[in-house]
Amino acid sequence: MAPSSLPNDVVEEIFLRLPVKAIIQLKSLSKKWRSTIESRSFEERHLKIAKRSHVDFPKVMVISEEYPLKGSKDNLPRPDTDIGFSTICLESDTVLSSTLITFPQGFHHWIYASEGCDGLFCIHSLKTEAIYVVNPATQWFRQLPPARFQILMHKLNPTPETWIAFKSVCFISFVKASDYKLVWLYNTHASNPNEGVNKCEVFDFMSNAWRYLACTPSYRIYNNQAPSFANGSIYWFTEPYKGEIKVVALDIHTETFRVLPKINPTIASSDPDHIDMCTLNNGLCMSKREGDTMIQNIWRLKSSEDSWEKIYTIDLLSCSSSLSEFGDGFNWTEKDLVEPSTLVAICKNKKMLLSHRYARNMIKYDPQTKSLSLVFERPLCRRYVSYFQSLISHI
Numbered sequence: 001m002a003p004s005s006l007p008n009d010v011v012e013e014i015f016l017r018l019p020v021k022a023i024i025q026l027k028s029l030s031k032k033w034r035s036t037i038e039s040r041s042f043e044e045r046h047l048k049i050a051k052r053s054h055v056d057f058p059k060v061m062v063i064s065e066e067y068p069l070k071g072s073k074d075n076l077p078r079p080d081t082d083i084g085f086s087t088i089c090l091e092s093d094t095v096l097s098s099t100l101i102t103f104p105q106g107f108h109h110w111i112y113a114s115e116g117c118d119g120l121f122c123i124h125s126l127k128t129e130a131i132y133v134v135n136p137a138t139q140w141f142r143q144l145p146p147a148r149f150q151i152l153m154h155k156l157n158p159t160p161e162t163w164i165a166f167k168s169v170c171f172i173s174f175v176k177a178s179d180y181k182l183v184w185l186y187n188t189h190a191s192n193p194n195e196g197v198n199k200c201e202v203f204d205f206m207s208n209a210w211r212y213l214a215c216t217p218s219y220r221i222y223n224n225q226a227p228s229f230a231n232g233s234i235y236w237f238t239e240p241y242k243g244e245i246k247v248v249a250l251d252i253h254t255e256t257f258r259v260l261p262k263i264n265p266t267i268a269s270s271d272p273d274h275i276d277m278c279t280l281n282n283g284l285c286m287s288k289r290e291g292d293t294m295i296q297n298i299w300r301l302k303s304s305e306d307s308w309e310k311i312y313t314i315d316l317l318s319c320s321s322s323l324s325e326f327g328d329g330f331n332w333t334e335k336d337l338v339e340p341s342t343l344v345a346i347c348k349n350k351k352m353l354l355s356h357r358y359a360r361n362m363i364k365y366d367p368q369t370k371s372l373s374l375v376f377e378r379p380l381c382r383r384y385v386s387y388f389q390s391l392i393s394h395i
Helices: 008-015 020-029 031-037 040-056 148-156 160-165
Strands: 059-065 082-089 095-102 111-113 121-125 131-135 140-143 173-176 180-187 198-204 209-212 228-230 233-237 247-251 256-259 275-280 283-289 296-301 308-314 342-346 352-355 361-366 371-377 381-387
Touching: 008 031, 020 031, 059 121, 082 371, 111 381, 148 198, 180 233, 228 275, 228 283, 233 275, 275 342, 283 308, 308 342, 308 352, 342 381, 361 381
Parallel strands: none
Antiparallel strands: 059 082, 059 381, 082 095, 111 121, 121 131, 131 140, 173 180, 180 198, 198 209, 228 233, 233 247, 247 256, 275 283, 283 296, 296 308, 342 352, 352 361, 361 371
16 A cells, blocks of 8 residues: 555544544554554544544444354354444434454353443453453453452352342443543441441452452442442442432542432432433433333433432323334333333434333334334343443553
8 A cells, every 4th residue: 555645643633533443454554553543642532532423423332142042053052252242323223333242251141231431341240250341343352350249259159049139249330530440339248237238349450450448338229220420420329228219429539439418309219119320411310200100200410419400201101102012022111110211312303212121122212202113122132321432442
């Protein structure tokens, strides 16, 4: 290939705006280009542009365990090391890319995925000591040493009933302060009250080791709700305490916990199975599905953390179609379904992208026409999350 006549800085500006797959291909054409593309500064500049582009061209990542018999030989199940990553365009509902990554260590089909962080995800298992950080766009991944809880449980070889009791360990938060961190807050089941009600492990990528935080909340966290990250803090619902749910927050910069001074009274007095938490445009949102009307209201926490504003209403019961005919038979408009849907993203046309803990598909809800449409379906889906590509791998 003939050398470019363009100045190097102009060539770099062009590269920065290309898709990740194209950038990776360019590395094989020139040693100089490879050096530039693999530099930390290029990764960071590309990341800034990708974040800005995500506002105008939003995408969603679907993380799924591959169907055990799909593509198998002699009808033998696939290994449980295969994880699929599918990128969906939010506006057109089209699948932009699908990647299958095989990890060295199995998960025993207990697979959990974190929220995205700069195009990266943490994939881990409770049944084994497997834990990875992965970039689906580049297919790079790094295996991490197991957390102390994983090591302990592996030694104990617990029963299925014990695993159910430890539901709170399902959810890891993947965040970035000055550096990337994994935060794992979970309830303890110690008989000695002096040992506290929960523990928090933090993974430091620089030292490649887990450590405990000394001071943890004095409330047990609710074990069936994933935490959410917004505005520099991670948030968890607590179990009801004296008839009231609270919200615990961890400042990822100072690594100190606090309890939110005010929580929406409707949320605070709810059954925890009727509420949900999510992040939307870097803002913390909470919702509740009313048992009588099945209407789900969504509130957003203001940056001052002292008040809430209602931003959306979801009325699936008024929709003409239940979508139960699509795939897994899950009925999105079931009258007795008290668990709320999770708001994944909002489209430019105000349609809402929804997932549900019991569903294996993702839908769009149009609040204007009260209609539903199927966006994506996968039998063994583990997570739907807002996403943009990045080149980040130096962690």
